[in-house]
Amino acid sequence: MNDEAMAYIGLGSNVGDRLRALREALEALTAGDDLRVDFETGIASLYETSPVGGPMGQSAYLNSVVRVVTRLAPIELLQRLLAIEASLGRTRKIRWDRRVIDLDLLLYGGLVLDHRKLTLPHPRFHERRFVLEPLFDIAADVMHPTLGKTVSQMAAELREGSSGESVVRVAGAAWRFEPISVDVR
Numbered sequence: 721m722n723d724e725a726m727a728y729i730g731l732g733s734n735v736g737d738r739l740r741a742l743r744e745a746l747e748a749l750t751a752g753d754d755l756r757v758d759f760e761t762g763i764a765s766l767y768e769t770s771p772v773g774g775p776m777g778q779s780a781y782l783n784s785v786v787r788v789v790t791r792l793a794p795i796e797l798l799q800r801l802l803a804i805e806a807s808l809g810r811t812r813k814i815r816w817d818r819r820v821i822d823l824d825l826l827l828y829g830g831l832v833l834d835h836r837k838l839t840l841p842h843p844r845f846h847e848r849r850f851v852l853e854p855l856f857d858i859a860a861d862v863m864h865p866t867l868g869k870t871v872s873q874m875a876a877e878l879r880e881g882s883s884g885e886s887v888v889r890v891a892g893a894a895w896r897f898e899p900i901s902v903d904v905r
Contacts, residue, residue, distance in 0.1 A: 724789050725831075727797060728859060730824040730842075730851050731784045734771060738782040739895070739902055741808055741821045742766075746786065746896055748804045749823075755790040755800070759896070762787040764854035766895040768902065770886040771818075772848060778818045780886075782902065784895065785826070785854040794828045798838050801825060826851065830865045841865055849878045849887045857893070 729749070733741040750757050757763065764785040771778040790797055801823040808821045826842045833840040845851040846864055852875040855862075860872040867874070878885075891900045 724791055725829045727788050727790055727794075727828045728826040728855060728862075729786050729788060729801065730822070730826050730845070730854075731786065732769075732781045732822040732824075732850070733820060734779045734781040735818050735820040739766075739900060742782055742784060743896055744808055745804055745821050745823060748807065749786070749788065749800070754792050755788050755797075757786055757788050762858060763893040763896060764857035765889050765893055766891040766900070766902075767850065767853055768886075768888050768890045769850035770884075772850065772885060781850065782890070783850045783854055785851065785858060787858050794825070794831065794833060794838055794840060795835065797828070798825055824851075826855065827862065827865075830863070832865050846874045847878070849875070849885045852878055853887050853889070 731742050731745055746757070749755060767783045769781045769783050771781060792800060805821050805823055810819055810821050824842055824845070825838065825840065826845045828840050831840050841864060846867060852871060855871050856875045860870065862871050863869070864874065890902055891898070
């Protein structure tokens with residue numbers, strides 16, 4: 721694929737040195753020349769969030785979102801994300817289990833895709849504050865391609881609802897390199 725597309729990737733970790741895992745994932749994402757991140761405007765703040773779904777007793781997550789410009793096709797980008805997860809020690813045994821790193825392809829331009837390996841937009845991101853709050857930081861006016869709502873509208877709806885999710889901003893976009901005080905769990 722030679723055309724470039726803008727995509728949004730959710731990052732999360734709730735095992736071990738969560739901040740280090742997010743930083744290493746971001747570094748791995750930008751290692752090639754087929755994907756770029758605008759480090760001034762393409763990285764969301766860092767949020768500490770309560771786990772949603774999965775086994776009981778999980779630790780809090782650190783979450784963020786990055787905007788990338790890529791020449792990779794959607795399935796190729798997904799393969800890159802899965803390879804990064806594996807290289808950082810992610811295992812997939814229990815759905816929504818704790819994880820050293822989680823990389824989710826949320827949006828790929830305005831593409832709507834229902835493939836056996838990938839659904840775009842991500843099928844649940846509009847229901848999750850831990851995705852919408854950081855996405856709001858860098859893409860408030862981006863439109864969900866099937867719901868016809870902006871990220872800003874979806875985030876406001878979840879804030880007004882009673883989802884019970886705890887979402888606390890712990891650092892600005894400079895989390896990628898500045899010293900930050902978050903617990904290592």
